[in-house]
Amino acid sequence: MAGIKRTIAQSEGPISDSTHPSRKRRVDYSEADAQQAKTYNDLADEIPAVRLKAAGTLLKRLSANSSSQVTSIREALTRLVKGLCSGRKAARLGFSIALSEVLRLAFGLAYEHDAHDLRLGAITEQVVRLTEAESKAGGQEKREYLLGRRFAFQATLQSDVALINSLSDDDWQAFLAAIAHLAKQKAWLRSECGAMLNEYLESVDVNRLSGERVQLVVSVLREHQLLKTAEGLALWLSIADRWPEALPKDVWHKKDPLSSDELLQVKKIMQGSSADEVQEQATGKAAKGGTRQSQPSFAWTVILTHLYKRKEKAFRRFWEESVENGLFASASSAERKSLGLQIVCMAVATAPLAQLRHVLGRNILRTIINHRAEPGRTLFEAVKLPLDQVAARVKQEPAAAGQLLEALLAEGALDQSTKTKTIEAVVQNASVQALQEIVSTLTARILRPTAESDAQTESRRRAYADILLSMVRAHREPALLFTGDGSATPDCGLTTWVSQLLRALIECGYSSSVENATPAISEGNSSMFRARLMSCLSVLMDQAPGKAIKASSYVVDQLQATRERLQKPLNKQARETLKSAQKCRKQMMAQSDDVALLAYRLLFDLSIVPVYDEEADGIEALQDLIASFQARQEGSDSATMLVELLLSFVSKSSAVFRKLAERVFSTFASELTSESLQSLLDILQQKESLSGQQALFEQKDDAEAGSDEDDAEDDGDDLVDVDDMSDVELANGEVLDGSGADNSEEDSDASSDADSGAAEEDGEDEEAIFDRKLAAALGTTGMEEDSDEDGSEMDDEQMLALEPHLANIFKERKKDTGKKQENKDAKENIVNFKNRVLDLLNIYVKSQYGNTLAVDLVLPLTALVRTTSSKPTAEKAFAVLKQYFEACNKHKALPQPEDHEACFELLSELHLELKLGGSKLHGNACSRSSLFLSKMLVALDQDHYKRIASMYAELQSEWYMDAKSKVQGSVFTEWTSWSLATRKQQQQK
Numbered sequence: 009m010a011g012i013k014r015t016i017a018q019s020e021g022p023i024s025d026s027t028h029p030s031r032k033r034r035v036d037y038s039e040a041d042a043q044q045a046k047t048y049n050d051l052a053d054e055i056p057a058v059r060l061k062a063a064g065t066l067l068k069r070l071s072a073n074s075s076s077q078v079t080s081i082r083e084a085l086t087r088l089v090k091g092l093c094s095g096r097k098a099a100r101l102g103f104s105i106a107l108s109e110v111l112r113l114a115f116g117l118a119y120e121h122d123a124h125d126l127r128l129g130a131i132t133e134q135v136v137r138l139t140e141a142e143s144k145a146g147g148q149e150k151r152e153y154l155l156g157r158r159f160a161f162q163a164t165l166q167s168d169v170a171l172i173n174s175l176s177d178d179d180w181q182a183f184l185a186a187i188a189h190l191a192k193q194k195a196w197l198r199s200e201c202g203a204m205l206n207e208y209l210e211s212v213d214v215n216r217l218s219g220e221r222v223q224l225v226v227s228v229l230r231e232h233q234l235l236k237t238a239e240g241l242a243l244w245l246s247i248a249d250r251w252p253e254a255l256p257k258d259v260w261h262k263k264d265p266l267s268s269d270e271l272l273q274v275k276k277i278m279q280g281s282s283a284d285e286v287q288e289q290a291t292g293k294a295a296k297g298g299t300r301q302s303q304p305s306f307a308w309t310v311i312l313t314h315l316y317k318r319k320e321k322a323f324r325r326f327w328e329e330s331v332e333n334g335l336f337a338s339a340s341s342a343e344r345k346s347l348g349l350q351i352v353c354m355a356v357a358t359a360p361l362a363q364l365r366h367v368l369g370r371n372i373l374r375t376i377i378n379h380r381a382e383p384g385r386t387l388f389e390a391v392k393l394p395l396d397q398v399a400a401r402v403k404q405e406p407a408a409a410g411q412l413l414e415a416l417l418a419e420g421a422l423d424q425s426t427k428t429k430t431i432e433a434v435v436q437n438a439s440v441q442a443l444q445e446i447v448s449t450l451t452a453r454i455l456r457p458t459a460e461s462d463a464q465t466e467s468r469r470r471a472y473a474d475i476l477l478s479m480v481r482a483h484r485e486p487a488l489l490f491t492g493d494g495s496a497t498p499d500c501g502l503t504t505w506v507s508q509l510l511r512a513l514i515e516c517g518y519s520s521s522v523e524n525a526t527p528a529i530s531e532g533n534s535s536m537f538r539a540r541l542m543s544c545l546s547v548l549m550d551q552a553p554g555k556a557i558k559a560s561s562y563v564v565d566q567l568q569a570t571r572e573r574l575q576k577p578l579n580k581q582a583r584e585t586l587k588s589a590q591k592c593r594k595q596m597m598a599q600s601d602d603v604a605l606l607a608y609r610l611l612f613d614l615s616i617v618p619v620y621d622e623e624a625d626g627i628e629a630l631q632d633l634i635a636s637f638q639a640r641q642e643g644s645d646s647a648t649m650l651v652e653l654l655l656s657f658v659s660k661s662s663a664v665f666r667k668l669a670e671r672v673f674s675t676f677a678s679e680l681t682s683e684s685l686q687s688l689l690d691i692l693q694q695k696e697s698l699s700g701q702q703a704l705f706e707q708k709d710d711a712e713a714g715s716d717e718d719d720a721e722d723d724g725d726d727l728v729d730v731d732d733m734s735d736v737e738l739a740n741g742e743v744l745d746g747s748g749a750d751n752s753e754e755d756s757d758a759s760s761d762a763d764s765g766a767a768e769e770d771g772e773d774e775e776a777i778f779d780r781k782l783a784a785a786l787g788t789t790g791m792e793e794d795s796d797e798d799g800s801e802m803d804d805e806q807m808l809a810l811e812p813h814l815a816n817i818f819k820e821r822k823k824d825t826g827k828k829q830e831n832k833d834a835k836e837n838i839v840n841f842k843n844r845v846l847d848l849l850n851i852y853v854k855s856q857y858g859n860t861l862a863v864d865l866v867l868p869l870t871a872l873v874r875t876t877s878s879k880p881t882a883e884k885a886f887a888v889l890k891q892y893f894e895a896c897n898k899h900k901a902l903p904q905p906e907d908h909e910a911c912f913e914l915l916s917e918l919h920l921e922l923k924l925g926g927s928k929l930h931g932n933a934c935s936r937s938s939l940f941l942s943k944m945l946v947a948l949d950q951d952h953y954k955r956i957a958s959m960y961a962e963l964q965s966e967w968y969m970d971a972k973s974k975v976q977g978s979v980f981t982e983w984t985s986w987s988l989a990t991r992k993q994q995q996q997k
Contacts, residue, residue: 044069047062047065047066047069048062048066048087048091050062050065050102051063051066051091051099051102051103051105051106052091052094052096052097052098052099052102052103053097053098053102054097054098056101059098059101059102059105060105062102062106063102063105063106063109066084066106066110067106067109067110067113070084070110070113071113077117078117078123078126081110081113081114081117081126082125082126084110085107085110085111085114085131085134086134086138088103088106088107088110089107089134089135089138089139089156089160090138090156091103092104092107092139092155092156092157092159092160092163093138093139093152093153093155093156094152094156095152095155100155100156100159103159104159104160104162104163105163107159107160107163108162108163108164108166108167109167111131111163111164111167111169112167112168114126114131115127115128115167115169115172119172119174119175127179128164128169128175128179128180128182128183129176129178129179129182129183131164132164132179132182132183132186135157135160135161135164135186136157136186139153139154139156139157139160140153141153141154154190154193154194154197157190158190158197158200158201158204161183161186161187161190161201161204162204164183165204165205165208166208168212169183170212170217170221171212171213171216171217177220177224180221180224181224181227181228184224184225184228185228185231185232187201187204187205187228188201188228188229188231188232188234189232191232191234191239192232192234198234198237198239199238199239199305199306199307201239202234202237202238202239202240202242202243202305202306202307203239203305203306205225205243206239206242206243206246206306206310209222209225209243209246209247209250210246210250214250214251217251219251219253219254220254222247222251222254223251223254225243225247225254226243226244226247226254226255226256229243230256230259235259236259236273236277237277238277238278238280238305238307238308239305239306239307241265241274241277241278241307241311242305242306242307242310242311244259244260244265245265245266245310245311245314246310248263248264249314266311266314266315266318266322266326268325271325271326271329271330272329274326274330275329275330275334278307278308278311278330278334279330279334279335279344302343302346302347303347303350304347304350304351304354308351308354309354309358311326312354312355312358312359313358315327315363316358316359316360316363320362320363320366323359323363323366324363324366327355327363327366327367327369328366328369331348331351331352331369331372332369332370332371332372333371334348335347335348335351336348336369336371336372336375337371338371342386342387345375345387346387346390348372348375349375349387349390349391349393349394350393352367352368352372352394352397353393353394353397355367356368356394356397356398356401356412357397357400357401361407361408361411364408364411364412364415365411365412365414365415366415367415368394368398368412368415368416368418369415369418370418370419372394373415373416373418373419373422374419375387375391376391376394376395376426377419377422377425377426379391380392380425380426380427380428381425381426391426392426392428395426395428395430398412398416398430398433398434399430399433399434399437402433402434402437402438403433403437406437406438406439406442407439407441407442408442409434409435409437409438409439409442409443409445409446410438410441410442410443410444410445410446410449411445412434413431413434413435413438413445413446413449414445414449416430416431416434417431417449417450417453417472420457420459420464420468420471421467421468421471421472423471424467424471431475432478432482434446435475435478435479435482436478436482438479440488440503440505443479443483443488443505444504444505444508446475446479446505447476447479447505447508447509447512448508450472450475450476450512451508451512453468453472454469454472454473454512454516454525455522455523455524455525455526456524456525456526457469457472462527462530465527466530466532466533469516469529469533469536470533470536473513473516473536473537473540474540476509476512476513476540476544477540477543477544479505479509480506480509480544480547480548481547484547484550486551486552486555488503489502489503489506489548489551489555489559490502490503490506490551490555490558491503500558500561500562500565501555501558501562502558502559502562506559507562509544510541510544510559510562510563510566511566513537513538513540513541513544514541514563514566514567514570515570516529516533516534516537517534517535517536517537517538517540517541518534518538518567518570518573518574518575518620519570519573519574519575520573520574520575521573531575534575538621541563542617542662542664543663543664545559545560545563545614545617545664546662546663546664546667548560549610549664549667549668549671550667553603553606553607553610553671553675554606556610556671557606557609557610557613560609560610560613560614561609561613563613563617564593564613564616564617567616567617567620568590574620576622578619578620581627582619582627585619585627585630585631585634586616586619586630588631588634589612589615589616589630589633589634592612592634592637592638593609593612593613595641596608596609596612596637597609603675604675604676606675607671607672607675607676608637608640608672610668610671610672611633611653611668611672612633612637614657614664614665614668615629615630615633615653616630618630625656629653629656632649632652632653633653635649636649636650636653647676647679647680647681647683647684648681648683648684648687650672650676650684651673651680651684651685651687651688652687654669654672654673654848655669655687655688655691655845657669658670658841658844658845658847658848659841659844666844666847669848670847670848670851673848673851673852674851674855677851677852677855677856678855678856678859680852680856680861681861682861682864685852685861685864685865686864688845688848688849689864689865689868691704691841691842691845692842692845692846692868692869692872692885693868693871693872694838694842695838696834696835696838696839696842696876696877696878697831697834697835697838698830698831698834698835700834700838701834701837701838704838704841835877839876839877839878839881842872842876842878842881843880843881843884846881846884846885846888849865849869849888850887850888850891852865853865853888853891853892853895854891854895857892857895857896857899857901857903858896858899858901858902858903859903860903860904860905860906862892862903863903863905863911863914863941863944865888865889865892866889866892866914866918866937866940866941867914867917867918867921867937869885869886869888869889869933869937870885870889870918870921870930870933870934870937871921872885873885873886873926873927873929873930873933874921874924874926874927874930882927882929882930883929885933886929886932886933889933889936889937890936892940893936893940896940902943902944902947903944904947904948905944905948908945908948908949908952911941911944911945912945912955912959914941915938915941915942915945915956915959916959918934918937918938918941919938919959919963921934922934922935922938922963922974922975922976922979923963923966923973923974923975924974925974925975926974928976931975931976931978931979932978934979935976935978935979935982935983936982938979938983939982939983939986942956942983942986943986943990946990957987960980960983963975963979963980964980967980
């Protein structure tokens, strides 16, 4: 270094002794040196554009013809090779790019201008020498040098030195030998070097690289015992595709390592065994353990790619031997299975559809399920990777859903076992053709679940039915459900997969002998399948009536076809009722397809299903519907009867019936009469208690009612809101009932009610009553806690005499508790029923806002806001009022009733409702309702304002004089604001 400084100093001329040493160094460091340092520094920059620009700058400087060009290239090569040994930033990326281009320039000078020290042999020796770590270097430093050599060899290949005709075989062979020597130093380097050679051979022009050069590659690999490794196997397959003549005949059977004769040896190689170990196993000698791998070799990608091009049988044979029964064998270690999971991910992502079904074999799925069962398992997170890859593959290629789901269901309900949503993701992204394949697969699995116990059979069939339901829910688009996408069955108007799905649920839910079902479908599963069928219909009912009728008609037709094979034959009354219903259906089909008639047909179809389900009131409801239709045909008023039927529908636990009732109601809203509308309002006015429920369903507390008690209780149960209940609960067709007492118990309950009522009047609660009775029986009434022992002791005879009294007291307490629960259930039933009615009324006011009958809703809805014990119900009632008022304002169409006095009476009743007080919401409802009526009356006749103003004035006067008035002051503020706004509008006109 000192000599270099002296040379530079002499070239700059004499330097004065008075010059400070630091100033000498700044003069010695020229601008060219600074530029060169910046160039090498930029080669390690993390921004690719900066690295490329620096490589271009360096190459431009070295390409300039000069007497020192060769020297500059030598210096650059040395610096670049050393730079590759650095792990800082992106040094290897930038320096390798620059090195490959500088080598291309160097080899051009070497073989065209006889610069022998720049030929491949000399460069190889230089690279090995510069990347040799010192003996005292640490492990990480040695790793950096080995990686530097690997990148230097890759840069050499990328310089296309192998394409130079004047390149000697000795130099090429020496270079390949250096790569082979590097590959044998570490297992991970073997994969790196193999990938480097394979990448070059696949990218080079087959017409430019001679077969002799490729043959030397095979010879060197064979000489260094690398040919029968995973990397050598991959290189062999790559060469076989492009230079088959370069391969020797005595290595693999028929020069094909993937043939069935070589399968066992290839399996051992792919599991990580070296060539020596394979040979030792072949000769019967003790073999060493395979090399541990954390990531799969690139060879797997090459081998799988070649297998994809072959017949399905070849892929399946290799996959089962090497992966399924190799890496995922029961005795395999967690490390080996982890490697296998990565290979499975690779195959799931790349395998063509024909081979995709074989990728997820039984051993693989068992490994996934077992390790995903508990968070503490070794491969808990690793086994989720192939499941995520399955979801990604289907999202990218929806046609693959059928193949993958067939494999995923081989071990039962995968999502339940793994606590994932893999099946759900597959179903959501499946194509129409794949959906048809999935239905076929699930149907076969339902018939033959291949379970180990009856309980597992039940569970798997339920899980498969849930998947069928999720398919319908995930694909609601009309084009996927009904004809028009090219994959439909024209006879029913449904796409093939939908018709097959519905038919499977009907067969499993209703048929007494399902063909090929092993074991036979249990009664519990049949009920579950019927529930899933209704849930599917609920989704299909969301479509337009013209499309929804296709689904309901198909279900009814299939039930008709199954009549002779029903699990429980229909009785005579049911058969006759169904026969009459079929006649009505034929009459409707023969008439025009107007919307109202389609709604009637939907109502008929969905009323027929409960008859097959043997619901208690199914036959009666269908008979009422038949009578309603016949009355409609004759021109009679059938609206009231139809509303009663719709109310029975909305009271059911099934969502499909409620949706159907709402759809039909919207169709017939314009035909409602005052009487039919009143039947809805009567429900809103019922008490939210047991007595209200009894009054609603006309339950009588007399001897005659005892025989019908169970039916009455069932009707009450139908009112339970089960929107949040599972389909399994719906499948049982039951809602828990707290009642069940006989007539004598009713009498006791009545006396208990009387006692409770008296107790409440006296200010006693239930606990106080119990304590009082107990104290009276024990004779301790009025005794103080500090009383002496003589006053509290009893002998055995006294205790025995007291026992019947105590038993009676506790019996009465138990009855009171049961009565309390019964009241609670009744309250929930009535509240839920009111909510359903409010849903119907909301539909009514949206379309019939201009109908004078809608005015009759104002007072009952306002009163409901006050009387209901449920805040959500009060808010829903107010929302209906708000919807009504906003619809009138939006369409600028106020009702125009002829009886003005009736409207004033209604306004007066609203003011009385205001005086009763209530919540802030109730006051707001009363105020807005009063203003709505005022606006309507003033629109009819402007002189009505005086009378309305006097009514408000009288109300305000009472409010002002009565300090305890429950009327909210905001009522008068809103009235005044409306009056001012209305007057201003009139002046502007």
